Amino acid sequence: MNVLSKVKDVTEVFRRSGIEEPGREAEMLVTGLLEIDRATLYAGDVDMPEDRAKYIDGLAERRTRGEPLQYLTGHVLFCGLKINVGSGVLIPRPETELLVEEAIRLIRQKGTGPLTILDLCTGSGCIALALARHFPDATVYGVDASEHALEYATRNAAANNIHNAEFRRGDLWDPVNGMSFDCVVSNPPYVVRDEIETLQKEVRDHEPFAALDGGVDGLDFYKRIFREAPAYLREDGIIILEAGFGQADAIRELAQLTGFKQYDFIKDFAGIERIFTAKL
Ligand code: GLN
Numbered sequence: 254m255n256v257l258s259k260v261k262d263v264t265e266v267f268r269r270s271g272i273e274e275p276g277r278e279a280e281m282l283v284t285g286l287l288e289i290d291r292a293t294l295y296a297g298d299v300d301m302p303e304d305r306a307k308y309i310d311g312l313a314e315r316r317t318r319g320e321p322l323q324y325l326t327g328h329v330l331f332c333g334l335k336i337n338v339g340s341g342v343l344i345p346r347p348e349t350e351l352l353v354e355e356a357i358r359l360i361r362q363k364g365t366g367p368l369t370i371l372d373l374c375t376g377s378g379c380i381a382l383a384l385a386r387h388f389p390d391a392t393v394y395g396v397d398a399s400e401h402a403l404e405y406a407t408r409n410a411a412a413n414n415i416h417n418a419e420f421r422r423g424d425l426w427d428p429v430n431g432m433s434f435d436c437v438v439s440n441p442p443y444v445v446r447d448e449i450e451t452l453q454k455e456v457r458d459h460e461p462f463a464a465l466d467g468g469v470d471g472l473d474f475y476k477r478i479f480r481e482a483p484a485y486l487r488e489d490g491i492i493i494l495e496a497g498f499g500q501a502d503a504i505r506e507l508a509q510l511t512g513f514k515q516y517d518f519i520k521d522f523a524g525i526e527r528i529f530t531a532k533l
Contacts, residue, residue, distance in 0.1 A: 254306045256299040259283055263313045270317035278322055282312060285326030321455040332383035334413050341401040343464035345379040348521045349440050349495060352528050353383045355519055356438050356493050359530060363435060363489070366390060371432075371485070373425060373439040373478065374398075376464060378406030378418065380438055385410075385418040393418045396428050399463065425474070426481045433487045440495035441474030443467040472503055479511040486533050494529045501526035 260279050267275035284294055286309060293299060312325045323329045323344045328337050331345040332353050338344050360368065368391040372381035375395030385393040395418060397403050406420045421428035444465040449457060456465070467473050475494065482492055492513075496504050501518050508516045508531050516531035 254301055254303065255297070256283060256287065256289070256294055256301055257297050259301065259306055259309060260294065263309065266313050266317065272317070278316070279313075281322060282316065282326060283309060285322075285328070286312070319454045319458055321459055324459065331379045332386075334379070334382055334386065334409070336377050336379045336382070336409050337405055337412060338377055339405070340459065341399070341461055342405045343376045343402075343460055345377060348527050349380065350383075351519060351521060352438060352440060352493055352495050353380055353387075355528050355530055356380075356384060356436065356491075357387050359491050359493065360384070360388060360391075360436055363491075367392070368435040369433070369487075370394070370436045370438070371396070371429060371434045373437065374441045374464075374474065375406055375420065376402045376440075378403075378409045378420060380440060381406070381418050381420075382409055382413060382415050384438070385415045386413065389417060391417060394429055394432075394434075395420045396423060396425070398422070398424055399461070402461075402464075425477055426485060429485070432485065434485055434490060435487050436491045436493070437478075437482060437486060438493045439474070439478060441467070441478065443471050443474065443495070443497040443500065445469070445471040445497075467497070470503075471497055471500060472507075475500075475504055475507055479507045482511060483533060488533075490533055492529075492531050496527060496529055498525050501529070504529050 260283050263279035264275045267279055323338050328335050329345055332350050370384055370391050370393045372395045375381050375397045378395050381393045381395035395406055403420045403422050410418050442465050444467050446466055446469055513531040518526035519528040521527035
């Protein structure tokens with residue numbers, strides 16, 4: 254069967270089941286699975302065996318029942334890295350690439366050299382690995398409570414040939430107790446607990462609750478991060494955090510109470526204050 258006609262079939266299946274961008278998702282499912290690019294797809298001369306076509310039909314059906322596309326293709330592109338994902342690990346979001354960009358900009362101001370960077374709640378390892386790739390002389394530690402997530406992170410390091418990232422399992426700061434860092438980054442769980450049930454079904458029913466749940470006010474992790482941050486940051490250390498919609502004021506207040514002097518928010522594509530940066 255021709256790959257392009259498969260994309261058309263899947264688009265139709267997606268359209269009928271009410272998926273918002275049926276054409277784009279069908280294209281991503283097929284190209285993601287066959288690991289071909291769009292140009293190759295639209296050149297129109299790629300065939301696929303019948304069993305492959307059947308396999309794609311099965312995945313398309315799972316997609317119509319609400320599984321996230323990225324779990325079906327098994328990977329996403331994040332800051333140019335191929336990050337493997339699946340059930341049990343949060344799918345990296347485009348906003349989080351802004352965190353990486355901002356971290357790169359601020360870390361660069363420190364100059365290169367053997368810096369030590371920490372990524373709390375690392376999940377798939379996407380942030381830690383993007384920074385490790387960008388700063389080959391740095392050592393990047395990624396911490397997460399989930400063993401399963403860390404299996405992905407470790408696999409992602411190997412798949413991208415990155416050797417300056419180390420992953421440790423445990424509760425927030427515990428695994429790096431006594432260490433100090435030039436830069437701490439985190440995209441912690443920050444969704445208000447009662448709002449989780451209002452999220453899209455792809456997120457609510459399939460992504461790990463623990464990666465989303467920020468407690469009753471969504472701020473549990475920020476409070477714990479700020480409480481300990483001064484003990485773990487070196488002089489001139491930087492902290493960079495992703496925040497949820499409407500959380501900027503609360504985070505500024507936590508930063509001020511902690512004694513941070515210079516802090517700022519970067520807005521995302523939608524104009525939401527999304528990336529918090531601060532120096533002690
Ligand atoms: N950005 C994610 C969402 O909106 C939440 C991830 C997080 O809690 N860090 O689904």
